[in-house]
Amino acid sequence: MWSPHRESGGRAIVQVREQSPPAPRKWRPRAETFRTIAARRSPPEVSGPRGPSPDGAGRCSTGSRKRPRWASAKWRPIDYLHTPRGVPQGAPLWFGRRRGRRAKTRRRGATALRGILPSVDTPGVRSGYRAGARDSLPLCVAVAAFGVSFGVLAEASGFGRFAPIVMSLTTFTGASQFAAVSILGAGGGVGAAVVAAILLAARYGPIGISVAPSLRGNALTRFLHAQLVIDESWAVASQPGGGVARERLIGAGLALYVAWQLGTIAGVVGGDLVGDPESIGLDAAFPALFLALLVPQLGNRRAFIAAAAGAAIALALIPFARPGVPVIAATLGCLAGWGWRDSGHPIESVP
Amino acid sequence: MLVGLGAILFKAAGPVALGGRQLPARLSGLVGALAPALLAALIVTQVFGGDSELVLDARAAGLGAAAVLIAVRAPILAVVIGAAAVTALARAM
Numbered sequence: 001m002w003s004p005h006r007e008s009g010g011r012a013i014v015q016v017r018e019q020s021p022p023a024p025r026k027w028r029p030r031a032e033t034f035r036t037i038a039a040r041r042s043p044p045e046v047s048g049p050r051g052p053s054p055d056g057a058g059r060c061s062t063g064s065r066k067r068p069r070w071a072s073a074k075w076r077p078i079d080y081l082h083t084p085r086g087v088p089q090g091a092p093l094w095f096g097r098r099r100g101r102r103a104k105t106r107r108r109g110a111t112a113l114r115g116i117l118p119s120v121d122t123p124g125v126r127s128g129y130r131a132g133a134r135d136s137l138p139l140c141v142a143v144a145a146f147g148v149s150f151g152v153l154a155e156a157s158g159f160g161r162f163a164p165i166v167m168s169l170t171t172f173t174g175a176s177q178f179a180a181v182s183i184l185g186a187g188g189g190v191g192a193a194v195v196a197a198i199l200l201a202a203r204y205g206p207i208g209i210s211v212a213p214s215l216r217g218n219a220l221t222r223f224l225h226a227q228l229v230i231d232e233s234w235a236v237a238s239q240p241g242g243g244v245a246r247e248r249l250i251g252a253g254l255a256l257y258v259a260w261q262l263g264t265i266a267g268v269v270g271g272d273l274v275g276d277p278e279s280i281g282l283d284a285a286f287p288a289l290f291l292a293l294l295v296p297q298l299g300n301r302r303a304f305i306a307a308a309a310g311a312a313i314a315l316a317l318i319p320f321a322r323p324g325v326p327v328i329a330a331t332l333g334c335l336a337g338w339g340w341r342d343s344g345h346p347i348e349s350v351p
Numbered sequence: 352m353l354v355g356l357g358a359i360l361f362k363a364a365g366p367v368a369l370g371g372r373q374l375p376a377r378l379s380g381l382v383g384a385l386a387p388a389l390l391a392a393l394i395v396t397q398v399f400g401g402d403s404e405l406v407l408d409a410r411a412a413g414l415g416a417a418a419v420l421i422a423v424r425a426p427i428l429a430v431v432i433g434a435a436a437v438t439a440l441a442r443a444m
Contacts, residue, residue, distance in 0.1 A: 055391030140430045210385045231393060238386050245427040284413030287397045291417050294390040310388030314395040326400075330392030334385045 040070040101145025105210040132237060136252035139237045140259035142285045146174055148262020154268065155182045161268045172230060172257055176201045207234055214244045228253025232286070235293045309333030413438030 051343045147168065154164035159181065171177055176197035184193045211229055228249065233256055237249035298304045310333030317326040382433045399411045416437035 024363050108440055138428050142435075206385055206389060209410065210389075235390065238390075283397070283433055284410045284417075285431045285435045285439035287394045287410065287414055288417035288431050290390050290397075291414065292396045292430045294387060295435075296419050297387050297390070306385075307387035309390040311391035312393045314392035315399065318400050320398060326396055327389065327392045330395075331385060333388035333392070 005274070017176065023320075032196075032250060065107065065211060128250035132233070132245070132248030132251025132253075133255040135236050135248070136232060136255050138285070139236070139252075139289060140255050142282045143256050144259040144266075146261035146269035146283050148261045150177055150181070151264045151267020151269075157181055157184060159184075164266055164268050165287075169260055172227060173197075173201050173204075174230070204229065206328070207231075208235075210238070211244050211249070212251070214246050216246065225250060228257065230256060232256055232289070235290055238297070239295065247298070271300065306334045309335075407439045409441035412441040 055182070150168070151164055154167070154177075155161060164181070167177055167181075180193040180197040183191070207229060208226060211226065211234065212222075216223050225246075230253065232242060233249055233253035236252040237244040237246075238246055294307060298307060310330035311334055314326040314330040317329055394414070398414050399407065413434040417430050417434040420433045425433070
């Protein structure tokens with residue numbers, strides 16, 4: 001069993017006992033266990049107490065109001081007298097227990113969590129998450145409204161109540177979900193639905209490439225963070241110079257995820273009460289936001305050409321290609337901007 | 352469920368494959384140009400995209416309103432709400 005500073009612990013303890021005869025107690029604090037064990041284990045030798053003891057016998061004084069309650073004589077843990085270095089006074093007894101099987105488990109869990117959960121230590125980082133969530137707030141409303149309509153559509157297509165919610169939880173991609181559900185609901189085959197949905201989701205390939213340099217951590221962490229990337233969170237977090245602000249991405253992604261789930265559930269459960277989000281123009285909210293985010297990025301000529309080429313490719317392909325293909329093809333528009341810098345002439349990159 | 356798997360894989364592919372590494376300068380320039388191209392394509396498909404055809408409807412009016420609002424340097428929230436409002440008005444008419 002672990003005991004705090006076994007060698008010197010007993011000596012100090014004996015002295016405490018001599019100075020303060022134990023008063024009758026109704027109960028024993030947890031520290032008492034340690035006191036007994038430590039006293040039993042090491043032979044009693046009288047020596048000076050180590051550690052913080054400001055006035056020598058001050059530890060026997062009854063607690064003053066300024067100190068916290070656990071620092072009073074009655075509550076004071078035994079290792080108060082010889083707190084190891086680096087451990088704050090009055091810290092819980094398990095503080096600094098770095099050995100042992102359970103400590104190992106705890107440490108592992110904490111490390112894993114620390115990797116996955118965003119660290120909120122520095123104010124700048126925290127404000128980054130907040131800023132991301134705040135900026136995505138109007139989008140959350142729109143996304144929730146579309147979640148409602150997705151729930152309504154899915155339930156009307158005969159998917160029951162459970163399946164759409166599970167689908168939203170696992171597939172955080174509105175467009176793909178809409179496509180799959182509407183094709184299946186219209187009597188299309190499973191194959192067609194899956195192909196359409198995956199084509200729509202394929203834009204996350206290039207988006208993921210643009211996000212990748214900004215994500216940190218191990219593979220699992222990056223994997224989980226990448227799941228928060230959707231059009232809206234990526235757009236809110238993307239920076240003019242390329243790349244995304246990681247904290248903003250996570251904050252916005254989490255907010256949007258919650259909004260999407262709540263919307264889906266509301267749509268499945270009480271969908272008939274809610275009107276069509278398109279009737280209040282919410283479907284124009286997304287392109288408006290994308291435009292607002294695109295304009296600051298058009299600072300240099302390369303970005304402008306890439307945007308123009310992307311829009312042109314998408315426009316040209318909409319009448320012919322399946323949904324989802326134009327956006328993916330439009331990523332080739334970035335080649336146009338690239339070519340401009342290299343050769344001085346824009347390279348035609350229309351496939 | 353297949354759809355979900357596909358979406359997860361696509362989302363994860365990029366970050367997991369090249370996360371943490373810094374791209375070479377040339378390629379990072381390319382990636383920087385990726386964002387405008389993708390954004391422009393998303394705008395175009397969401398505004399003019401119909402069922403395998405180009406359509407010009409109330410959403411275009413909303414986009415125009417958004418452009419005007421951006422030109423007068425309105426905050427993003429105002430841009431989004433304004434675009435939605437104009438679209439709704441155009442639909443109602």
